[in-house]
Amino acid sequence: MSHAVVFGEADDRTRAQLARCLDAEPGALGVLCADNHLGYAMPVGGVVGYRHHVSPNGVGYDIACGNCAVRTNLIVRDVDVRRVMDEVWKVIAFGLGRLNTERIDEHPVFDAIARSPVREQRAMLQTARNQLGTVGSGNHYVDLFEDRADGALWVGVHFGSRGFGYKTCSGFLALAAGKEWGARVDDSMDAPPTLIALDTPLGQDYWAAMEIAGAYAYAGRDWVVDRVVRLLGAQPTDRVHNHHNFAWKETHGGETLVVIRKGATPAQSGQRGFIGGSMGEDAVIVEGVDHPESAKALYSTVHGAGRVMSRRQARGKTKIVREWRCGNYRNCDFAGAAGRFRRGPNNETPRCPKCGHKLRFEPVEQQLAAGAVDWPSWQARIAAQGIELRGGGADEAPECYKRLPDVLAAHGPTIRILHRLRVIGVAMAGADVFDPFKD
Numbered sequence: 001m002s003h004a005v006v007f008g009e010a011d012d013r014t015r016a017q018l019a020r021c022l023d024a025e026p027g028a029l030g031v032l033c034a035d036n037h038l039g040y041a042m043p044v045g046g047v048v049g050y051r052h053h054v055s056p057n058g059v060g061y062d063i064a065c066g067n068c069a070v071r072t073n074l075i076v077r078d079v080d081v082r083r084v085m086d087e088v089w090k091v092i093a094f095g096l097g098r099l100n101t102e103r104i105d106e107h108p109v110f111d112a113i114a115r116s117p118v119r120e121q122r123a124m125l126q127t128a129r130n131q132l133g134t135v136g137s138g139n140h141y142v143d144l145f146e147d148r149a150d151g152a153l154w155v156g157v158h159f160g161s162r163g164f165g166y167k168t169c170s171g172f173l174a175l176a177a178g179k180e181w182g183a184r185v186d187d188s189m190d191a192p193p194t195l196i197a198l199d200t201p202l203g204q205d206y207w208a209a210m211e212i213a214g215a216y217a218y219a220g221r222d223w224v225v226d227r228v229v230r231l232l233g234a235q236p237t238d239r240v241h242n243h244h245n246f247a248w249k250e251t252h253g254g255e256t257l258v259v260i261r262k263g264a265t266p267a268q269s270g271q272r273g274f275i276g277g278s279m280g281e282d283a284v285i286v287e288g289v290d291h292p293e294s295a296k297a298l299y300s301t302v303h304g305a306g307r308v309m310s311r312r313q314a315r316g317k318t319k320i321v322r323e324w325r326c327g328n329y330r331n332c333d334f335a336g337a338a339g340r341f342r343r344g345p346n347n348e349t350p351r352c353p354k355c356g357h358k359l360r361f362e363p364v365e366q367q368l369a370a371g372a373v374d375w376p377s378w379q380a381r382i383a384a385q386g387i388e389l390r391g392g393g394a395d396e397a398p399e400c401y402k403r404l405p406d407v408l409a410a411h412g413p414t415i416r417i418l419h420r421l422r423v424i425g426v427a428m429a430g431a432d433v434f435d436p437f438k439d
Helices: 012-023 081-091 108-114 125-131 162-176 201-232 292-296 311-315 375-384 404-410
Strands: 004-006 029-037 044-050 066-075 141-147 152-159 236-243 245-252 255-262 264-266 272-275 283-288 300-302 317-326 359-369 388-392 415-430
Touching: 004 012, 012 029, 012 044, 029 300, 029 404, 044 264, 066 201, 066 272, 081 141, 081 201, 081 388, 081 415, 108 125, 108 201, 125 162, 152 201, 152 415, 162 201, 201 236, 201 245, 236 264, 236 272, 255 264, 264 272, 272 300, 283 404, 300 404, 311 317, 375 388
Parallel strands: 004 029, 388 415
Antiparallel strands: 029 044, 044 255, 066 152, 066 236, 141 152, 141 415, 245 255, 264 300, 272 283, 283 415, 317 359
């Protein structure tokens, strides 16, 4: 593959996907990190250095997806992990379209959205307010860890800019195709890379919108981690925070490049990153090392373990249905069939027959045929490891992922491990939550 460096193993289709991204601008530089697998238009674990362009579907639909980990002043042996995970599950919102019930009235990121040069982003201000501090679905999580060196308790999260970032990406993909904001575009795995010249008004608008989505993702991760720390009655003593779906202007080999990382952690010399494994394995805090191999990697490393099994293969055949669910989902588990309730004469939302709260009409995944993963068996194995699991599903079982030690080893001298973190609590959206968001 011309101008590309590959760490670890990569299948032919993933290599071809990166090759298409490099061919889009002559002389572009490329990297596949060891956690690589197919993405939408650009592979996850992929890094591309362009000279004149930015790529919205290179950055991805989940703009500024990333990780944040905070070390606390608590020792795990002094913490009731089961009780804490019960509280996390009640307090933090997981799932598609969930709203944060703890109102956040003031935050600098809301001012940035209100001043966005992109009218359509400004119009999403209320949605952004409602979803700030929510985690979403897919492989996004809130975890508790024990530092293997000294028993310190860490809180770690993984998620991005939620619906705000998704609509920003899809909107610019439509504009770049000559369509109106919100129009449908090719969002298949094999969609061609979309490049926008940075010296055009559209390129400048995308860059500004991407940075605003990045600030929103940072704010959300900080809020969730800090909320869990408050729930613990703890104090933060260290924080490691990175995007891994983003574009940066960086100097490499004496020239300025637009470095797009999708599912890749920036790892400049001395720069720290938090990298999670599967729900059954250690996470790590790493630091970039100044080494010739690091330069070849465009100072990038893995963002996680990397998938080896598709979600569909893991969970089996499903279909998407919509059903009424109690909006008071933290305290009420009521769910009813789609046709059982009707809106009132003035379009009033029906009420939950169990607790009286307003119902929500939500998409959920309904199982039709079994998949390759025996999820109940994995739940038992996770519990036997002493891990408190809330939510999750077959498509997040450890067998769906590579092993994090293997992909880290593939990056050899480019990084050093500072902390090994044993996972003791995992919270993520449940198996029946539909996850339409990509990358």
